[in-house]
Amino acid sequence: MNAGPTQRFQRSTHLVALIAEVERLATLVAAAPADRREELRSDRQLPAARASLVLDGARMETITDAATAEATVLGSALDVDAGGLATSTASRATWLDTLRVLDDPEDRVVGALELLGVLAADDSDDVVDTILTDTAAALATLHRRLTRGLVAADRAGALRELDQAVHDGATGRILYLTAAPDTLARELGLLTVWTASAGVREHGLIASGVLHLELLRLHPFDAANGRLARAAARAVLRARGLDPDHLAVPELALAADPLDYHEEVARTLRRRDLTMWLERWSEAVADGLRDAARTLGVLPTTPPARGLEFVAANEQFTIADYRAEVAAEPEEARAELTALLDLGRVARVPGSRGLRFTRCDDPVEA
Numbered sequence: 001m002n003a004g005p006t007q008r009f010q011r012s013t014h015l016v017a018l019i020a021e022v023e024r025l026a027t028l029v030a031a032a033p034a035d036r037r038e039e040l041r042s043d044r045q046l047p048a049a050r051a052s053l054v055l056d057g058a059r060m061e062t063i064t065d066a067a068t069a070e071a072t073v074l075g076s077a078l079d080v081d082a083g084g085l086a087t088s089t090a091s092r093a094t095w096l097d098t099l100r101v102l103d104d105p106e107d108r109v110v111g112a113l114e115l116l117g118v119l120a121a122d123d124s125d126d127v128v129d130t131i132l133t134d135t136a137a138a139l140a141t142l143h144r145r146l147t148r149g150l151v152a153a154d155r156a157g158a159l160r161e162l163d164q165a166v167h168d169g170a171t172g173r174i175l176y177l178t179a180a181p182d183t184l185a186r187e188l189g190l191l192t193v194w195t196a197s198a199g200v201r202e203h204g205l206i207a208s209g210v211l212h213l214e215l216l217r218l219h220p221f222d223a224a225n226g227r228l229a230r231a232a233a234r235a236v237l238r239a240r241g242l243d244p245d246h247l248a249v250p251e252l253a254l255a256a257d258p259l260d261y262h263e264e265v266a267r268t269l270r271r272r273d274l275t276m277w278l279e280r281w282s283e284a285v286a287d288g289l290r291d292a293a294r295t296l297g298v299l300p301t302t303p304p305a306r307g308l309e310f311v312a313a314n315e316q317f318t319i320a321d322y323r324a325e326v327a328a329e330p331e332e333a334r335a336e337l338t339a340l341l342d343l344g345r346v347a348r349v350p351g352s353r354g355l356r357f358t359r360c361d362d363p364v365e366a
Helices: 013-030 034-055 066-080 082-086 095-101 107-122 135-146 181-201 204-218 225-239 250-254 258-271 275-296 305-313 319-326 330-342
Strands: 165-167 174-177 316-318 346-348 356-359
Touching: 013 204, 013 275, 034 107, 034 225, 034 250, 034 258, 034 275, 066 107, 107 135, 107 225, 135 181, 135 225, 165 258, 174 258, 181 204, 204 225, 204 258, 204 275, 225 250, 250 275, 258 275, 275 330, 305 319, 305 330, 316 319, 319 330, 319 356, 330 346
Parallel strands: none
Antiparallel strands: 165 174, 316 356, 346 356
C-alpha cells in the first residue's frame, strides 16, 4: 500500500505484532504513577538528546548536561564581549540572550548549542497538535529551535538551497543523496498533504516512521535534518498517545549502531519499500517503551520456565529454533519470547524481522 509521497510498505506479520506491542507497552507506561513518569523523563531526556546527536555524527565528549551546555555558551559569549554583557543584567538572563555576540564559535560551543537545541525540540509539546495537520509549519518551528545560534536567523526554517548527501563519517563514502533543492518545495508540499490526509488516518507508529524516513530523504533544511526527523517522529508518537511523558526514547536503540541506521535508510530508498524501515523504527520505539515500563515496575514478572531453560543453553537463536526445542505453536512461542523480552532476558537482533534473538547475560532489573 502507499505509505507516503514516494514509498510503499506491507503490513508484515512482524510489523503488526510490533504495533500491538507498542500499544501494550505505552498503555502500561501511561498507567504508572505520574510522579515516577516525570522523574524518569528527567533521567532519560539528556541521554536521548545525546543519542540523537550521535546519530548525526556529533562529538559530545565535552558536554555532560544541559547546565554545562548553558554555561559553555554563556561563558563563550562573555569572553567575546565581557564588557557589554557584564553591564546588562537583562542580557545575561539566559544563554539565548548571548547568541548575538558569538562569531565562529569553538567546537565545544557548537556542541553545547546542538544539545540545547535538541532539548528544546523535545520540550516542544506545542507542535504536537499540528505535526500532522500543519506539518510544514510545525517543522519550521522545530527547526528554528534546533538550530538557534547555529544558523543565521533567516535560514532557520527556510528550505535548503544547496545539494546535500549523507556520508559515512568514518570513510567519507556517500550513503545516499538527498532531494534536489529545486524539488524541496514540491516534495515537502506532498508530504504535508499526505500527513494531513492519509497520515492522520494511519496508525501513529506507521505515520511517525513515514515522516521520519521522508525527512531523512528530503533533508529539507540547511542543517540538523536528522535530529529534526527524530523530533518530528516523536511528536507524532506523542500526538497518538504512544510516547507517554516522552519515555519512548527510540534514539537510544537507534544510536547503538548509527551507521546501520543510515544504511537502512539507504536500503529503503533503493527498494522504495518502507516495510523493513518501519519494522526497525517500531522495534526501537518498543525497546524504549519496554525499558521505561521495566524501570517503572509495570511489566509482568512471571517468566516462562521452559523459556529460561532454553535461553540459558542458547546464546543466539531463531524463533524456529525456540519452537523446535520447546515444541511451541507459533503464537505460543511469540508470547513466551515477548515475556523474555519484557524481563530483559533476551533482545531482538535489529533488522532480523523479529526472527533472531540473542541472550542478555546481564538482564536489566527493574
